[in-house]
Amino acid sequence: MNQELLKWIRPEIRALRAYHVADASGLIKLDAMENPYSLPAELLAQGLAGLSSAAINRYPDPAASVLRARIAKVMQIPACAETVLGNGSDELIQMLVMAVAGEGRCIMSFEPGFVMYSMISCFVGVDYVGVPLAADFSLDIKASEAAIARHRPAIIFIAYPNNPTGNLFAAEDIERIIQLAPGLVVIDEAYQPFARHSFMPRLESYEQLLVMRTVSKMGLAGLRLGVLCGRPELIAEIDKIRLPYNINVLTQQTAAFALGHVDVLEQQAASIRDEREHMLQQLAKQGGVEVFPSQANFILFRILQGSADEVFNSLCAAGILIKNMKAKDGALKNCLRVTVGAPEENKAFLAALGRAMKR
Numbered sequence: 001m002n003q004e005l006l007k008w009i010r011p012e013i014r015a016l017r018a019y020h021v022a023d024a025s026g027l028i029k030l031d032a033m034e035n036p037y038s039l040p041a042e043l044l045a046q047g048l049a050g051l052s053s054a055a056i057n058r059y060p061d062p063a064a065s066v067l068r069a070r071i072a073k074v075m076q077i078p079a080c081a082e083t084v085l086g087n088g089s090d091e092l093i094q095m096l097v098m099a100v101a102g103e104g105r106c107i108m109s110f111e112p113g114f115v116m117y118s119m120i121s122c123f124v125g126v127d128y129v130g131v132p133l134a135a136d137f138s139l140d141i142k143a144s145e146a147a148i149a150r151h152r153p154a155i156i157f158i159a160y161p162n163n164p165t166g167n168l169f170a171a172e173d174i175e176r177i178i179q180l181a182p183g184l185v186v187i188d189e190a191y192q193p194f195a196r197h198s199f200m201p202r203l204e205s206y207e208q209l210l211v212m213r214t215v216s217k218m219g220l221a222g223l224r225l226g227v228l229c230g231r232p233e234l235i236a237e238i239d240k241i242r243l244p245y246n247i248n249v250l251t252q253q254t255a256a257f258a259l260g261h262v263d264v265l266e267q268q269a270a271s272i273r274d275e276r277e278h279m280l281q282q283l284a285k286q287g288g289v290e291v292f293p294s295q296a297n298f299i300l301f302r303i304l305q306g307s308a309d310e311v312f313n314s315l316c317a318a319g320i321l322i323k324n325m326k327a328k329d330g331a332l333k334n335c336l337r338v339t340v341g342a343p344e345e346n347k348a349f350l351a352a353l354g355r356a357m358k359r
Helices: 041-053 065-074 088-100 115-124 141-151 171-180 200-204 216-223 232-239 249-259 262-285 308-317 343-358
Strands: 082-086 106-111 127-132 155-159 184-188 209-214 226-230 289-291 298-303 335-339
Touching: 041 249, 065 082, 065 249, 082 088, 082 232, 088 115, 088 155, 088 184, 088 209, 088 226, 088 232, 106 115, 106 141, 115 127, 127 141, 141 171, 155 171, 171 184, 200 209, 200 226, 209 216, 216 249, 216 262, 226 232, 249 262, 262 289, 262 298, 262 343, 298 308, 308 335, 308 343
Parallel strands: 106 127, 106 155, 155 184, 184 209
Antiparallel strands: 082 226, 209 226, 289 298, 298 335
């Protein structure tokens, strides 16, 4: 490669590392917060049969009208709000940051938090400010107030529950931030099916508030579908940035079908919540481990005896893939994160972790 060509790539992009997705071939996959359950065989057959009528030779409905109407009903989006869809939440985050990008503007969120807020800010060329959470991973309101006053962020992203820590921030702290924010506040509710708390009803109270959801954690991760909800005037501006036909015809049809059977997805979420509580109890009994509370479909824990790298490698050798936070210091030092899987997967993980901690 002629190195002269690379000079055209922005230095901040060249300095980045691409988002890494681990190879899970042959492993029990508990690293990506996926729902371990597929649709029941009968429903799956119905959905696949329906796809035979999909006009894949034509462009999809650019507005995804049928799907958006189904989402509005299932997610109980208030009448005051409108929606725009994205190819996953990542595209919606990108659209939001692009919409506000400008000289002297910045994006704000909280650390440790979802890495795509900072990465996409870098992609777009917008400054990013990460406000440290308190020691217990709650919002540090004094630090947040000071950061808002100093930086005047165009957007504040708040993950609710937070990723990777799994906790729900206090609703009154979030409302304080909304009230102080000079710009938009986006509540990212990717894990809402497992927390069952939402700021969706508050869209009626705050003009600057946007709520983001996804169907990924509901068991439809392969469809790549995110939803942004807010006042129609704001959504109309964000929609201008959306690329035409960003939600393909197969996703539109499959998601509309699956959400028509949302009771099945809700039953799966209930099973995952039950398994999460069981795993929290079992991990609390495991010596040498600090376990953090979770209202999501994953659990963050710290290795107190030995290193997280050693435990991670031992689990991989046992056929189980979880997430290594790879933090040598800071809030996530020596931490690992495990997705709540099906009962037999969780049992295998707990057994393998017990063996790894005895080494």
